[in-house]
Amino acid sequence: MKFESPIVRRKSKKIWVGDVAVGGDAPIAVQSMTNTDTLDVDATVAQINELQTAGADIVRVSIPSLEAAESFKLIKLKTSIPLVADIHFDYKIALKVAEYGVDCLRINPGNIGKEERIKAVIDCAKKYNIPIRIGVNAGSLEKDIQRKYGEPTPDALVESAMRHVEILRRYDFDNFKVSLKASDVFMTVAAYRIIADQIEQPIHLGITEAGGLRAGAVKSSVGLGMLLMDGIGDTIRVSLAANPVEEIKVGFDILKSLRIRAKGINFIACPSCSRQNFDVVQTMNDLEERLENVTTALDVAIIGCVVNGPGEAREVDLGLTGGSPNNLLYLDGKPHHKVNNDNLVDELEKSIREQVRLKEIEQEKLIVKS
Ligand code: SF4
Structure with a gap:
């Protein structure tokens, strides 16, 4: 006789990343990120297809330049899984990939800059009806928040995220999800627990820069496991310094262990x-x-x-x-x-x-x- 799962999922608003639902009653989506050079369209398409075959629901692709946005245009045409564009520093890249059919924009509040730029990304996301992921990372918090807290803390991560949530709310944009990642398990877990009560949008879980295959899988399992047991988390990414296909396998193994989602x-x-x-x-x-x-x-x-x-x-x-x-x-x-x-x-x-x-x-x- 198996135990019934004691997990009661936090109620969240459902959003759509392409044709994949995230949040609400949707299954917890498993995602990974390519580590090819985005300018190498063939290699990136091949890796996206490998990830899809391994069971990925969503794949994130780093778009470091406007040139990479042009490659993304081709990558999008040659793949069928929902793609998230990972954007740092230059908001104009977000505007470009939105035009090229991206399914979600991940922006890092710590480095995207002034409010007008975020407003431009919001307008564009509204126009193309695509969600935004506010992706806060302990390693790249805004300078004033770093000064205020002295070092990354759970409250600092939450303050960074909420500052941007407020901007999205002010512009009447609720089609977003949030991640708050640190490489420290305790900090990450504490930060997610705080923000889980402050927003109704889906939460993207991850322990960032978790390490190599074995140690990273263990660290991610411990951190994500604690949060998933609390019912927190609508999509997960296990970050490993390894073949990204391993991230998908470990992600599903975590969900399988908690009998949240069965596969294979x-x-x-x-x-x-x-x-x-x-x-x-x-x-x-x-x-x-x-x-x-x-x-x-x-x-x-x-x-x-x-x-x-x-x-x-x-x-x-x-x-x-x-x-x-x-x-x-x-x-x-x-x-x-x-x-x-x-x-x-x-x-x-x-x-x-x-x-x-x-x-x-x-x-x-x-x-x-x-
Ligand atoms: S470890 Fe396996 S082989 Fe050894 S006693 Fe237990 S069930 Fe038997």
């Missing part, structure tokens, strides 16, 4: 010990690699022996319990057939793909009925 195989596996009846670690590595392309949600348990195997297998769609001389495969919680260690991974892959196929048929039937 949710593996439950024991760490293995001398009781194991097959090589659990190698089997897991092989299965993860082979089944990476599965997007249908399925719970699979791979357990090395009977100590915990039957108990776990009973709770999942497909479970394997190590045994001697044979392992036992469970389907839908019931013992189904014996599998020996020869060709174990091939057998498991075949059975898992069959379960996925049956689940997809079930889901299609449900869609037809509704």
Whole structure:
């Protein structure tokens, strides 16, 4: 018996980034950002497509210059996923990419400059009906806020964001979302908790510059996990100094862990010990690699022996319990057939793909009925 999720999501206004809803009752969107040179249109398009294949809902692209805005025009034409333009310093870039069909404008209040410039971006966002993300970052707060607080603090991050929220409100613009990122988990979590009560718009979560693949994934999981448990967060980006496809995988793993959003195989596996009846670690590595392309949600348990195997297998769609001389495969919680260690991974892959196929048929039937 699984616990019901205790998470009650904060109520937020729904906005649209292209055809992806963010906030309200929409699923928490997972996003990443390209790290190619935006001037290299082919490389950027290829990476956007890889991210889309990995399951990304939204992709952000850095537009550092007006020349890059021209590349963006081509990139937008050659891709189909909603794209957010990341803009710093020069508001005119925002006006350009809006004309070229961008789905959201991310501006950094700390460096976009005077109110007239923000007003120009707002007018443009209204004209093209696109949302704005106010993206505050602890590393680039406005100078006067830095002076006031001495160093980045949760209140400083919130003050920076709210200053710009007020400008948007003054110009009657409510089609926005907000992020408040710091590389420190406590600061980030505290800042998001404060702003969650001050706005009704969606919140974009992230721990910025979290680090490399392993440490960054852990830091992001801890920080985002605390906020998601509070019901805060409508879209997430895991920032890793790694291939951005990993950001999408980790993002979904975080949501899967909290049973917020299911995608692909949710593996439950024991760490293995001398009781194991097959090589659990190698089997897991092989299965993860082979089944990476599965997007249908399925719970699979791979357990090395009977100590915990039957108990776990009973709770999942497909479970394997190590045994001697044979392992036992469970389907839908019931013992189904014996599998020996020869060709174990091939057998498991075949059975898992069959379960996925049956689940997809079930889901299609449900869609037809509704
Ligand atoms: S389930 Fe069995 S093999 Fe796996 S760690 Fe526990 S005792 Fe060891």
